[in-house]
Amino acid sequence: MIVKIDHFSLLQSIPRKKNRDIILLNNMHLPFIGKDVWTLYELSWLNKNGLPQIAIAQIEINITSENIIESKSLKLYMNSFNQVQFDNEIHMIQVITLDLTKCVDGKVSIRLFNLNEIKNQKISDFWGHCIDDQNIEVTSYTYNPLFLLKSSKKIIHESLYSHLFKSNCPKTQQPDWASIQIIYSGTAIDHAGLLLYLISFRSYNGFHEECVEKIFNDIEKTCQPKKLTVYARYTRRGGIDINPWRTNTVFSPCLIRMARQ
Secondary structure, three states: OOOOOOHHHHOOEEEHHHHHHHOOOOOOOOOOEEEEEEEEEEEEEEOOOOOEEEEEEEEEEEOOOOEEEOHHHHHHHHHOOOOOEOOOHHHHHHHHHHHHHHHHOOOEEEEEEOHHHHOOOOEOOOOOEEOOOOOOOOOOOOOOHHHOOEEEEEEEEEEEEEEEEEEEOOOOOOEEEEEEEEEEEEEEEOHHHHHHHHHHHHHOEOOHHHHHHHHHHHHHHHHOOOEEEEEEEEOOEOOEEEEEEEEOOOOOOOOOEOOOO
C-alpha cells in the first residue's frame, strides 16, 4: 500500500543561536566556518513500478543555517518515505532537500550512494597522534575547560585525536559516542589536559553540533592557537551518524568510515 503522510511535520528544528548565546558566540560573526555532515544508512522508497529502492545518503548542512535538526525526528522523517512512490531518484532528492532546507532555514545538499559505490570502503582513522594511551588518573567526569593547558611556549602544528569522547543527548539522555580530531597551529597544548578535558564531557548534555562548537570555543579562548580545526565523527545511532566540523583555516574533512561507524 502506498501511503500519504505529512512528512515535513515530522521534522523538529532546534535554533543554533540558543547554544551559541550560552557560550558567548556571536551568531552573526562566528569565529569559524564548517558543516554538519550526516550519513543516513536506512533510506528506502518505491520507484514508479512500486519496487523498493535503497541507498545511503550524505547530507551536508552549512553552519550558517538558523537551525539544526533533532536526529530522532530526522530518522522518523526519512523512514516515512518507505512506502512512498517517486517517478525517479531526482524527484525524491528534490522533495527531501526542500523539506530539510525549510527545517534548518539554510543551505542543504544531499548526495545518494548505491551499495556498489561503497562496498569496498575501508575502515579508517584520523591522521595524527592518538592521545588516549596516556598514564593519567581521571577523577572528574563533569565538564571542565580548566583542564586545557599550554604545555610550553613552543609553536607547533599537530593533529591530535581521541576515541574516548562521550556526551549525552539533551532530548533522550542517551549516550553519544564520538572520535574527536583537533588540528592546530600555535603554542603547544598539553596532551594530558586535553584528554581530561574531552573526558569531562562524559556527563554533559549537548547536541553533536553544539559540543563541537563548545570544544572549538574553549580551545580557542584558552590555548589561543593561530589556526584551529575541530572535527567529530559520531557513532551511528538509529541508522544515522553525524559528523560536524568547525575551522578557522583551510580544511577539507576526510569523509571516512571509522571502526564504530
